[in-house]
Amino acid sequence: MLSRRGITAAAVALVDARGPRSLTMAALAGRLGVAPSALYNHVSTKDELLGWLQDHVNAEIDASAFGELGWQAALASWARSYRSAYARHPALVPLIATARVAGAEHTVAMYERVAAGLAGGGWPQHRVADAIVAVESFVRGSALDASAPEDIFEPGGLAASAPSLVRAVRARARHDPALAAFDLGLGALVTGLEAALQAADAAPTP
Amino acid sequence: MLSRRGITAAAVALVDARGPRSLTMAALAGRLGVAPSALYNHVSTKDELLGWLQDHVNAEIDASAFGELGWQAALASWARSYRSAYARHPALVPLIATARVAGAEHTVAMYERVAAGLAGGGWPQHRVADAIVAVESFVRGSALDASAPEDIFEPGGLAASAPSLVRAVRARARHDPALAAFDLGLGALVTGLEAALQAADAAPTP
DNA sequence: GCCCTTATATGAATGACGTTCATCAAAGCG
DNA sequence: CGCTTTGATGAACGTCATTCATATAAGGGC
Numbered sequence: 232m233l234s235r236r237g238i239t240a241a242a243v244a245l246v247d248a249r250g251p252r253s254l255t256m257a258a259l260a261g262r263l264g265v266a267p268s269a270l271y272n273h274v275s276t277k278d279e280l281l282g283w284l285q286d287h288v289n290a291e292i293d294a295s296a297f298g299e300l301g302w303q304a305a306l307a308s309w310a311r312s313y314r315s316a317y318a319r320h321p322a323l324v325p326l327i328a329t330a331r332v333a334g335a336e337h338t339v340a341m342y343e344r345v346a347a348g349l350a351g352g353g354w355p356q357h358r359v360a361d362a363i364v365a366v367e368s369f370v371r372g373s374a375l376d377a378s379a380p381e382d383i384f385e386p387g388g389l390a391a392s393a394p395s396l397v398r399a400v401r402a403r404a405r406h407d408p409a410l411a412a413f414d415l416g417l418g419a420l421v422t423g424l425e426a427a428l429q430a431a432d433a434a435p436t437p
Numbered sequence: 438m439l440s441r442r443g444i445t446a447a448a449v450a451l452v453d454a455r456g457p458r459s460l461t462m463a464a465l466a467g468r469l470g471v472a473p474s475a476l477y478n479h480v481s482t483k484d485e486l487l488g489w490l491q492d493h494v495n496a497e498i499d500a501s502a503f504g505e506l507g508w509q510a511a512l513a514s515w516a517r518s519y520r521s522a523y524a525r526h527p528a529l530v531p532l533i534a535t536a537r538v539a540g541a542e543h544t545v546a547m548y549e550r551v552a553a554g555l556a557g558g559g560w561p562q563h564r565v566a567d568a569i570v571a572v573e574s575f576v577r578g579s580a581l582d583a584s585a586p587e588d589i590f591e592p593g594g595l596a597a598s599a600p601s602l603v604r605a606v607r608a609r610a611r612h613d614p615a616l617a618a619f620d621l622g623l624g625a626l627v628t629g630l631e632a633a634l635q636a637a638d639a640a641p642t643p
Numbered sequence: 644g645c646c647c648t649t650a651t652a653t654g655a656a657t658g659a660c661g662t663t664c665a666t667c668a669a670a671g672c673g
Numbered sequence: 674c675g676c677t678t679t680g681a682t683g684a685a686c687g688t689c690a691t692t693c694a695t696a697t698a699a700g701g702g703c
Contacts, residue, residue: 232680256661268663269681277661325535331585334593339602342590347601358621359605360590360614364582365622369571372578376570379537384548384566387540395553396545399565408566415564415633416571422632423625438651462690474692475652483690645703653696660689667682673675 233265233273239283246284246322254326282332284323290337291316297348305348306362307421310370314413317374324378328371354428362424369420377409439469439479445489452490452528460532488538490529496543497522503554511554512568513627516576520619523580530584534577561637568630575626583615 241262246254256277260267274280296308317324332338342363349359384400386393404411447468452460462483466473480486502514523530538544548569555565590606592599610617 255659257659266682267661268683271662272680329531329534329581329585331589333586333588333591334595336595339592339595339599343592343599343602346599346605350601350605356604356608357610359601360609361618361621363605364615364618365575365579365625368578368582368618368622369575369626370578371581372574372576373571375535375577375581376574378535380539382539383537385539386545386549389540389542389545393545393549393552395556395565396549398562399552399556399569402562403566404563409570412567412570412574415567415630416574416626419571419626419629419633420575420622421625421629423627423629424621426628427621427625461688463688472653473690474654477691478651646701647703648699648701650699651697653694655693655695657692658690661687663686664684665682666684668680670677670679672677 233263233269235273235283237263238270238273238280239287242280242284243287243320243323246326247320251322251326278330281326281330282335285327285330285332286335286337288316288320288323288327289335289341291319292341294341294344294348297344298351302349302352302354303421303425305352306345306366306424307417309345310366310417310420313367313370314373314377317370318377321378324374328375353432355431358428358431365424366420369416373409373413373416376412381408439471439475441479441489443469444476444479444486445493448486448490449493449526449529452532453526457528457532484536487532487536488541491533491536491538492541492543494522494526494529494533495541495547497525498547500547500550500554503550504557508555508558508560509627509631511558512551512572512630513623515551516572516623516626519573519576520579520583523576524583527584530580534581559638560634564634564637571630572626575622579615579619579622582618587614 238259242254242259245259245262249258256270257267260270263270274283291312292309293312294305294309296305299305300308345363346359349362350356354362384396386396390397444465448460448465451465451468455464462476463473466476469476480489497518498515499518500511500515502511505511506514551569552565555568556562560568590602592602596603
């Protein structure tokens, strides 16, 4: 029988195997051996299904480092796991990147752990959400970048007008350049957040 | 007569006024006083049109601070302008965030200026692209965040299981929290990148 | 001024796709 | 053993991107 779990798993498998455009209600039903209309007894809309997919991927994110490590290392560990989860399903990224859902079970649980970790690590209450959003924005943007074609920076016919860009792209690391950019940015972000926290401690606002 | 310029302008106006879902080839043609099939004499696919829209928004981004200011301030200025451009068209974000196009005129020109600015500011050639991607990922992620509904963090029925999250959300700035998160993250990113550059200068890699 | 080429608009048609609905079968329960 | 509920079915609908044969108008060479 159909279930949220089974539908979600089939959808993920379908997208992983055949790409984002192949996720149609008909194809999904086919993979489940069922008529398309049968899906609507369990999910009310395709957008809702996309929300399920997002929460399913978010469930793979490991935020357990909070409590074991300092907030800096834990935040970095969370961000890396976050990125890995999306990198494991690159074809899913364009589908779920723009679909943000409130109240999804695993997603809320993840935020809770991060928020508790930051507050416990000394972050002032009114900056916790901002810090989460900042890091999450970076991770999601990086996931988007990693799921894009690799030749994004190729200037094509405009190469002559963009010599510095061409030089920079040529000098880039050949192996997984998206990951190199992520590591650089994540390290910078955590370093900078630590500096911001210390500055705030020195001159606290009521 | 139809032109790329006119089609792009009409599409942007349509999305700004009526939302992303309203951008259909039929609606766009209607706004231009023309039959839908006429559009295909000028644009070969809707995806290509989305690429035009992205380049059009990117054309609004101001990267002129490079050369006038130090790379840190210039990078921050560029990022802020980047975010503003997308914030001016929030309904466009979900349409163009995932559509990355290589070789778009204004986009390449923008990258060129940033790459030249970073290289001129002392960045080693092989890290320039990574720095650009890191900042851009953050900005695009932030744009995605800003275009999402504001109640994303509301845990709904799961509030009882997420006390730290609820506290953090309640303590957030009431006025434009997405901007507060962006400012925190951007400041941190630039600070951290400066530290990374200095560390690289101290121990250079061949 | 006339023909020919080229560029562009048109309207009808096509094939996906998401979604709805009346119908039907099976399972659980008294 | 009948009733109710749950879930599956197949046909239908409306929307959409895209194609194509056709028509029209403009421009250039003679």
